[in-house]
Amino acid sequence: MKTVKALVLASAASMFIAGAAFAQDATPPGEKPVDPYTQSPANAGAAPLPDPATFQAFKGKEGLARIASDLVDRSIADPRIKEIFATTDVPRLKRTLTEQFCYVLGGGCVYTGRDMAAVHKDMGVTNKDFNALVENLQWAMDKEGVPFAVQNKLLAKLAPMQRTVVER
Numbered sequence: 231m232k233t234v235k236a237l238v239l240a241s242a243a244s245m246f247i248a249g250a251a252f253a254q255d256a257t258p259p260g261e262k263p264v265d266p267y268t269q270s271p272a273n274a275g276a277a278p279l280p281d282p283a284t285f286q287a288f289k290g291k292e293g294l295a296r297i298a299s300d301l302v303d304r305s306i307a308d309p310r311i312k313e314i315f316a317t318t319d320v321p322r323l324k325r326t327l328t329e330q331f332c333y334v335l336g337g338g339c340v341y342t343g344r345d346m347a348a349v350h351k352d353m354g355v356t357n358k359d360f361n362a363l364v365e366n367l368q369w370a371m372d373k374e375g376v377p378f379a380v381q382n383k384l385l386a387k388l389a390p391m392q393r394t395v396v397e398r
């Protein structure tokens with residue numbers, strides 16, 4: 231009986247030690263954990279527009295899904311920036327981008343992705359890369375027939391994220 235008790239205690243102690251070591255590994259001192267992340271509307275990087283008029287002018291979530299999909303397809307084939315997307319989970323990116331656009335335009339979607347700093351950390355994105363992506367977004371919005379003034383509402387929401395995404 232004594233041996234059993236000792237064994238239980240020893241294994242509980244080793245589990246505790248292993249747990250403590252794992253917690254330390256997951257979050258190196260001085261760094262924010264990158265993954266796993268806490269789902270939050272704040273991860274979308276901008277407050278939503280107060281009324282859904284702009285969201286509707288984008289033809290709702292379906293219009294935004296087409297724009298996100300075209301943006302991603304064009305960017306992963308774009309010789310200027312395609313290297314950066316070499317290991318990207320494309321269906322996930324299309325889904326979370328659609329959610330983000332929908333959320334910031336007041337469409338009431340839930341954004342399930344990570345925050346902009348964590349996502350783009352260590353990608354080495356330059357201002358040139360950023361401008362290439364914005365050009366691809368403008369191309370996708372033109373293709374969808376979104377009026378220029380409406381396009382600018384989305385660009386205005388995304389522009390302040392440039393300083394978070396660009397690293398060099």
Ligand code: HEM
Binds near residue numbers: 330
């Ligand atoms: C304002 C501009 C930008 C916004 C709003 C944005 C938004 C996002 C979002 C929502 C995700 C998915 C997050 C998730 O699923 O957890 C993502 C991922 C990604 N973004 Fe951006 N992004 C921007 C600029 C850029 C630029 C300029 C590049 C490179 C040229 C870039 C490269 C990537 C890549 C490669 C991923 C996939 C990361 C992975 O696979 O883990 N992004 N971005």
